[in-house]
Amino acid sequence: METVYNRPRLNVISWLSYFFTGGLVSTLGIVIGPVATAFNKDPAFIGLMFSLMNIGLFLPIMISGILMRKFDLGKQLITGSVITILTCIALFVMPSITLFGVGVFLIGATAGLMMSIGSYLVVRINEDPKKRSANLIFTDFFFALSGMTLSLVLGFLFKHGASWLAMYGIMGTLSVLMILLCVGQKFPTVAQPEKVAKSQQEAKEPWGFAAYVLCFALFAFVFSELVFTLWMPSWLHEHFGLDTDRAAIYITTYWMVKAIGLFLNQFTVRFVKLRTFLFASAIIGLISLIVVTHNENATLVMIAVGLFGFCNSGMFSGLMSYGSLQVKNSPPTLTSALLTTASVGTLIFASFSSFIYREYGLFWALNIATVSYVLLVLAVIIAGVRSKAEKIHREMAA
Template identity: 25%
Template sequence: MKVFLWMGCLSYFLIGLAHVVIGSLLPDFLAYYGKDYTAGGQLISLQFVGFLVGVLSGPWWSAKLGKRGALLLALCFLSSAELVFAMLPAWGLVLVIAPFAGFGFGMIETVIGALIMQAAEEEHKAAMMARVEVFFGVGALVMPLLASMFIAEGWWRGAFLTLGLFTVCMLLLWWFLPLGVLRERMQRGYEPTVATDMVRKGSMGVFLLFILIFLLYVGGEMSLANFLPSILVENFGASSEIGAISVTCFWGAMAVGRLFAAAFSRKIGYSRYLMLGSAGFCILVAGLAVTTGITLAFGIIILLGLAMSGMFAIALVYANSFFPGAEERTTSVLIASGGIGGATLPLLTGWSMDTLSVSWSLWVLVGFAFLMLLFVWVTSRMHRRALETVTS
């Protein structure tokens, strides 16, 4: 189990790198191809369409190839896509390749997340998910820093090459390393389960709300992560190198916050933790929209990372607690709903930055954050009623 946990952490580190590499390079990437932010939004959206396909097809691939086989397939797709990006092919080929990258890190995320939900003891699930999410944050922190260094050296495509080679290393590790007690489970595929009493007694409404929460959260997170450099360049006159560092600050705060997310959420309750995070997301993005100083903007970005740090992991554990025995299906659907948000909201953000302004684009994100807060509040009330129904 210990080997698997560290492999899961390294894999989430890889996912963090892959999630933000395009956003970290976006101003230079678009300038090289002579494209606008709408085209950038299309590129990010296509990557998350692939992410959605990878997440939804993960159980099917697991059934055909086993979980280890599904991970190896995903790593093949991701490494190939990033190495092609490093070659700077024609824009049309970039758009074709983007979904394959998303497919790779989408399947990795859902397979490992489901394994943690299935294999970990109930009291350790939040801590394990928070730990792997820390590594996701570290990866998302490191990539913009690497991108900034490559940009400063005038060879920004090196970020794609670095990511592609690291993915090849992960492929070899998953192929050859022993997995101890999880070896048999890794060879098995998806195991269908029956609906629990919670589902039969009306909690599908709660599940639908969680789908919306994941859609809004991941969409908002990816919009910020991918467009923060462009926001600082356009709104505050920062250089592209400084803009890339803003994403490092955001994910650095995310990584720090996730170290304490599990303990804090257990102390105040999962629903309260999610409401606090949603409220912080809403208020801080509004602050970013009205501020004019770049120093204050960086402070807000760090607070944003802290506020949002544990929301994904805690929401995933919270949702799975409603549907014991259906962890793989629940995890797959919820991560997929996040993929839909990651595909659609950055597209809307890129369009609004081109047609409206950066400030108006931030206010659109404020609206989505408010909706997420509302859905979390309604979910907590529906969950309480569902529990009363089950125990009555």
């Protein structure tokens, strides 16, 4: 049955899933100002409102293992896309702070659905460990590509007086494209637990300590990156006096260099051990982040932002791949667990950092990203020491 799948089209669907999610969460730092102005609210309040989007994103990821077994993957993607299109139309017709909260919740739920299915498709159709790592990194490239392009586009549009609704017009357009890709496409089915238990003893294989540590590492990484992209434009405006469009250039630089790194690192992981790659990226990334948040030179900050983006380029997909390699046959529940803990970072970053902003100021709101990145480095070290992936790979090769 595998031969009837249009694998290139499935890959494109995975790429669009990540592009959609990336566009939604990576541009919050650009969108938060225009939304606050439009509704005459404090940025901290709008940051809390975006928590509704994060809750929406978290819920389908948390139950994605169940959803993928119960419902056809294509129908889920089409349903979520239709909901997003209707939500965007409603926001254009009746913009209000209440509808904004409901709308970002529903669009966030679609993003969570897309990201879960996109990640599973990449894992499912790439059984070789090196190809899986490379394809996951290339899929994550589209998350960064979205952050790069949309940050630049939105910064330009907002500079020239565009409404905050421009962002959600883009989301509606991407949803239309997803529907067109899914119509007529056959998707892989997910085996039922009882069938797997009867036919494959590997389904009962314990994940191991490293898999759980890597779940935490994904949380720490996502939390750190999103806090950084949320408050960095405000930090640049307050600390260096940069306008919105110039601050957007820094964020665009981050995503642009990250996208370049993702494109290059799909080849790097074919020749460098994944454990080594993750450790080196985490250490250099931490040094770069410290420079970004503790330096008075705007040019050096720009360089450090770019280096931070490059180091982060393979982090999410690398951690996802390393986690899935902790067992011989990676089940959808493991993919779901990795994504769920990562999405906890998405769930709480806006509300928690907004609280820090309100209580302790912008400096600490930005620097909890640094604290979280320190925890990421520790988690990568521990996971590397306790990993089963290398042993499993040697056994399978033998």
